[in-house]
Amino acid sequence: MRLMGAAQVPAPPGKVRMRLPQLREDLLNQLPAVQAGVSMALLDAVMARAAGTRAAAPSPVTVTVEMVSRFHRPGRSALLAEGWVVHANRNLCSCAAQLLDEQGRLVATASGTFKYWKQAESAEEK
Secondary structure (H helix, E strand, O other), X not given: OOOOOOEEEOOOOOEEEEEEOOOOHHHEOOOOOEOHHHHHHHHHHHHHHHHHHOOOOOOOOEEEEEEEEEEXXXXXXXXXXXXXXXXXXXXXXXXXXXXXXXXXXXXEEEEEEEEEOOOOOOOOOO
């Protein structure tokens, strides 16, 4: 996130927000608009952080098991990603996220499953 210039910003309880205040040239595709990988990285980050910060989380560290992304319009301004938990158990957490432009228009959405990474896991389980 630091390499892209994104940072976590305050969010309502149960949500995580990250803002990408500037779309540098190296983050754009040929349109020019935000490159899909940048959008996906933002969506993945807010979902993973939402999973790891929920009150009953068994670990603050999560790894992405799967993620589905949908792109609705080109992102051509500062971006705000917002993620939240949909359902969780002791091992896995399902999350959703959205990416909005400066005008509050939907740029992309995602859903994903995250595994809680417990430090005591053996090498075989990892």
